Each structure stands twice: as C-alpha cells, then as structure tokens.
Amino acid sequence: MSLGREGWRGYDIIGDVHGCANTLEKLLQKMGYERCDGVYCHPDRQAVFLGDVVDRGPHIREALYLVKDMVDRGSARCILGNHEFNAICYTTPAPEHSEQGHVRAHTPRHNRLIAETLEQFACHPEEWRMFLDWFKTLPLFLEMPGFRVVHACWDQGLIDEYKARYGDNLLRDELILESMEAHSFAGRVFDRLTRGTDISLPRGTSIVGRDGFVRESFRTKFWARNPQTYRDVVFQPDPLPEDIADRPLSARESEQLLSYGVNEPPVFVGHYWLQGSPKPLRSNVACLDYSAVKFGRLVAYRFDGERKLSADKFVWVYVDPES
Ligand SMILES: [Mn+2]
Numbered sequence: 496m497s498l499g500r501e502g503w504r505g506y507d508i509i510g511d512v513h514g515c516a517n518t519l520e521k522l523l524q525k526m527g528y529e530r531c532d533g534v535y536c537h538p539d540r541q542a543v544f545l546g547d548v549v550d551r552g553p554h555i556r557e558a559l560y561l562v563k564d565m566v567d568r569g570s571a572r573c574i575l576g577n578h579e580f581n582a583i584c585y586t587t588p589a590p591e592h593s594e595q596g597h598v599r600a601h602t603p604r605h606n607r608l609i610a611e612t613l614e615q616f617a618c619h620p621e622e623w624r625m626f627l628d629w630f631k632t633l634p635l636f637l638e639m640p641g642f643r644v645v646h647a648c649w650d651q652g653l654i655d656e657y658k659a660r661y662g663d664n665l666l667r668d669e670l671i672l673e674s675m676e677a678h679s680f681a682g683r684v685f686d687r688l689t690r691g692t693d694i695s696l697p698r699g700t701s702i703v704g705r706d707g708f709v710r711e712s713f714r715t716k717f718w719a720r721n722p723q724t725y726r727d728v729v730f731q732p733d734p735l736p737e738d739i740a741d742r743p744l745s746a747r748e749s750e751q752l753l754s755y756g757v758n759e760p761p762v763f764v765g766h767y768w769l770q771g772s773p774k775p776l777r778s779n780v781a782c783l784d785y786s787a788v789k790f791g792r793l794v795a796y797r798f799d800g801e802r803k804l805s806a807d808k809f810v811w812v813y814v815d816p817e818s
Contacts, residue, residue: 498640498800504539505799507810508644510783511545511576511765514552514611515814516561518793522812526795528570535561536570540797543639545765545783546576546646546689549626550608552788555615559626575633575666576646576765577689578608583630585609587671598675604708631671634664635688641800643759647691647766648717650753653684691766692717694725694748697739704733714767718755718780728752732768732786755780761804763796773809780804790814 498505507526512519520535528535528542535542548562549555565571584599599605616623636645636654643649660680661667673681693712696702701711714731722728726740734740744752755762757779765784773794775781781804787793792811796804 501541503541505797506541506543506639506642507537507795507797508543508545508642508763508783509795510785510793511547511787512552512558512562512793513547513550513578513788514555514558514615515787515793516552516554516557518787518812518814519558519561522793522795522810525812526797526810534564534568534570536565536568541569542571542795543637543644543763544571544573545644545763546574546633547578547765547784548573548576549582549612550578551611553611555612556619556622563626563629572637573633574637574644574646575630575635575689577685579630579633580666580685580689581605582609582612583627583666583671584674586627589675590672593675598671631666631668633666635666635684636664638664641760641802642798643762645762645764646689647764648687648753649755649762649764650687650692650717653687656680657684689766691715691730692751692753694728694744697742700736700739702733702735715752716776717753718777719752720754720757722749722752730767732770761798761802763798772806773811774806775804778803781809783809785811787814790816 523535528537544562548558562573566573581599585597587598589595589598670681673679674685676682692715694715695712701709703709713729713735715728716730719728723743725735725742729735759779761779764782767782767784768786769782769784770786770791773785781796783794783796785792785794792813794809794811797808
C-alpha cells in the first residue's frame, strides 16, 4: 500500500526537537532512517516535523541542519512552530512608526527564550540568516494523505480563511508585520495555529509555571466535547488551582472553544510539554511533544493510514542529560 501521490508507504511524525540533535539522530536510527550522502532518509517513509526545532537545547544548529537537509532532500517535511515564528519576528525590524525596535520586542522574557539559539549561532551569523530565511518558507499547517499536522491547534475556520485568502499554506512577508497587531488576521492565525487556544484566568489571579513564567491565562484543548468547567478544558503541564479548576465556563468562553470533530482525519500537534507515556489524546488527536529538552522523551508516531490512532505506534527516545 502507498499513501498519497508521492508513493510513501507511511509517515513518521516527530515532535518538538528544541535543539536535541543527538536524540533526534537516535530516534531516526531507531525508526530505520540511515544517512545517505550525509542526509537521513528512509527507503519508503517520510518524516514530518511539527516545528520548534530551535531554542532551548544544546545542539540547535546541528538539529536545524539535520532537519533542513532532510527537507531539502525530500525525506522530510517541516511545519512552522511558535519558536521559529518568534525567531523571525525577533529579527525583523518593526516599521518606523512603531515604539518597539522589532516585530517581537526584545523584552527580558523574549530575550531569554531565544538566548541559546543566538549564543550557538554567535560565530555563524550567515548560517543563522540562512535558517531565518528558511523558516519563512515553512508551511503553517499540512493536509497530508489521511492526516493533518499543525504545531498547536487545528482551527478549521482560520485555515479555510487562510487558504481562501492566499491559496496555500505558506507564510508570507506581509503577514509578519501584520502580526504585530494581535487582532489582525495574521495576528490571530499565527497565535492560534502555533500557540493554541487559551482562557484568561479570573481577574487578579495568576499561575507561576514550572518554567518560572507568571501566566494570567491557561492553555485549553481544541478537541473538548461538551466541557462544563475549566478542568474539562485545561491542557498544560501546570495544573489549575482547585478553586479555579471547578469554575464553570461562561457562555462566552464555551462559545469561543473549538471542538475538533471525532470523525475528522487524525491531527498531530506538538507544543504542549506533555509528560508520561505517549498515547493518543483521543482516537483522532495526538500530541507528540513529551518535553524532550527537559529530559523527557523525543516522540514520533508511525502513521500508516489508520483512521483511529493507536498507542502502540508511538516510538520514542529518552533524552540523555549527558549528551
Ligand atoms: Mn511550541
């Protein structure tokens, strides 16, 4: 059996690498990929990266070469993650009338998120520019034979609108500047597809995450069915305080939640820092980010055309703190 016009027998969808290049090599080798002329290939399967190859980890430059070489060779595809989009915006000058120097302001928080990447490319400025140009060519979402991929959230309405406006799934320069305005189409698309949905915490409350950041909102599922309380929709590593978790969703909050249908094709996302044993979130929804860069697992799903996802098709490598 082959899936799709390109004749691949299956696809190996891979979660957020975040600079864990050595672990990525181990995962590819475990799945039967071998270097051919220096680039990892599989004779009859294609890899699909879910974005967030950059930032945080020890071997960001190496990870980017590994992935980009595979994409250039055709042995992999890669979509845009919020970290690649952040890198583009962080390095794009803002229009002159703007109060900030760059599309993504150089605040202490933003500086910290991109610090390892900039440090590791400090002696390779031309390579960094080359990768930034490459990020701008990455699709925002992919509709593959029998499955879909997006970094954080499949929002059919926004995706349909994107295709209607632009006719494809690619990032374009004018949208980078437009995204500075949070309520613009570009602002909404990038935020939703690469960062997901969230709900604001009640006024005056906040959560300090395990990563040390203070948040006034929490990440929510885009596939919840008939949720009643915050507990039913929360989807993030940091649990909500009990009293907040039990709060009922307001009519407005319920109305704004997405609900990915049970009969839709399987969709794969990264982004959410999961822990524990990899398994589908639902029969047609899987997240492949199991916190590799925090010494969790780098996870792939080996897709062969099934309508219902199965726990035994996840493959992973534990991240070695020494490597
Ligand atoms: Mn992400």
